[in-house]
Amino acid sequence: VFSANTKRNGLLGNINHFDYDIECIQITTNGVYAGTSFYRPKQKFSINGDAKILIKKSEKLDYHYLLYELKRVFLEAEFNWQNKVSDKKLVEMQCDIPVDENGEFDLTKQKEIANKYNKIEKIKYQLKEDYENSLNYKIQIID
Numbered sequence: 001v002f003s004a005n006t007k008r009n010g011l012l013g014n015i016n017h018f019d020y021d022i023e024c025i026q027i028t029t030n031g032v033y034a035g036t037s038f039y040r041p042k043q044k045f046s047i048n049g050d051a052k053i054l055i056k057k058s059e060k061l062d063y064h065y066l067l068y069e070l071k072r073v074f075l076e077a078e079f080n081w082q083n084k085v086s087d088k089k090l091v092e093m094q095c096d097i098p099v100d101e102n103g104e105f106d107l108t109k110q111k112e113i114a115n116k117y118n119k120i121e122k123i124k125y126q127l128k129e130d131y132e133n134s135l136n137y138k139i140q141i142i143d
Contacts, residue, residue, distance in 0.1 A: 004028035004050035006036045018044035024053040025067055027074075027085055035079030039067045052085065058105060061097070065110035068117040069095045 003012035010026060023042040028034055030050040040053070047053060054070075056063065073093050079085050098109035 001046045001048060002026055002038070002040075002051055003048045004031045004034070004036075006031075006033040010036075010038050010051070012048060015046065017046070019046040020044070020053065022053075022055060023063060024055050025063060025070065027052045027054065027070070027090075029085040030081075032081060034081070034083070034085050035074035035077060037067055037070050037074065039063055052087075052090075054090075060105035060107050062107055062110040062114055064114035064118065065097075066095070068114060069097070 001012045001015055002010040004010075005012055006028060010028070021042065021044045022040075024040050026038045026040050026047060028036045028050060029052050054066075056066065073095055074085075077083070077089065077093070098106040098113070100106040100109075
């Protein structure tokens with residue numbers, strides 16, 4: 001079961017049944033970190049009332065690209081305890097999606113951009129981990 005919990009990738013707990021067996025993006029709709037989004041690969045899961053799922057309607061959309069684009073749009077929306085993610089707000093939001101010369105969604109370009117975002121996220125994660133590890137260093141200065 002996934003929830004609005006932003007730790008442990010949104011995992012709330014485990015149960016022996018499920019509501020979904022799909023690939024999607026999960027959005028937290030409640031709490032301090034409302035709008036936090038997670039990619040969910042195809043798997044069996046349920047969500048509680050503090051989360052929503054988004055399912056793409058076109059094979060020409062890439063979930064990984066959409067995840068990063070939603071994070072950008074949600075950051076601008078400044079979701080939180082008072083400014084919750086609602087269906088109405090989601091419908092009104094606009095995402096930038098690359099298109100090809102025919103005006104069709106450009107899946108190749110989306111994947112290329114998503115791969116770049118992924119590399120940046122890995123670097124940020126490593127920097128954060130290195131920083132947190134450096135807090136444990138003790139330096140002794142000897143005259």
